[in-house]
Amino acid sequence: MYEKITKLIKKFKSNDPFVIANGLNIHIRYARFEDGTRGLYYKTLRQRFIVLHEDLSEEWMKFVCAHEIGHNRLHPGLSRFWLDEHTLSNPGKYEREANQFAVNLLIPDSLLLNGMTIYEAALVCGVPLELAHFKKRPEPKGNSWNSSLTK
Template identity: 50%
Template sequence: MDDLVQSIISRLIKKHHTNCPFALASLLGIHIRYADLGKATKGLYFRKLRRRFIVIHSQLPAEWQRFICAHELGHDRLHKGISRFFMEEHSYFAPGKLERQANRFAVALLTSDLTMLPDESISEFYLRAGIPQEILGGD
């Protein structure tokens, strides 16, 4: 799976010259919307009438919105035809295999232009990449 994720991300970046999830979604024709999704839902991805949408919880901090956009972009690239909610249940990432895959995609995309520094912890690396620290426990 990790090789597949890296291959997809490499092709996206090579073609579109960016790893910004918002820019990539736009370039891929995915519509981004913001809405108050309540306490349990950070974002969602769905298709309707051949149009693709990412909806991001409007009350999230910027780093979370960026991560959620990358996560939902992962669903678009990895799970064609499946609409999935990014749910927060008892822990941040309890929902299963598809959610873990989308998380890995998001982390790989958001860190694709960075290299870990010598003696840098994974927590420091994620902080430098703008990835929410809560992701550490669920990936």
């Protein structure tokens, strides 16, 4: 997962999920979901889409976009719709992995290496606090994937 994050950030020179989605040619759309869904990722006719709930705060839009990019990068070929209807698989595993991807994309390791707590870094980066615990604590070495990334 972390290698994929590193490659995306290097390729697009940003950890902004909207910049990355654009660079990956993933179309962003907005809709109103009545069932509590914040967003979804799907592919149809070789086109890839992220659909975000139109009433989300800016913080949540950014997180959900990063989460859906996580599905694109970590779970190619899988869709929540297919999992629900055709397998006995627990989609919770895939959601947890996408949350980990999003948090690790959005919170630079350099903030934690410079003494911030995970929750302080989440506040600075606009990551919802209830999801900050998904951040992997970096090893204290100078070659962290995003040690030079600044906000």
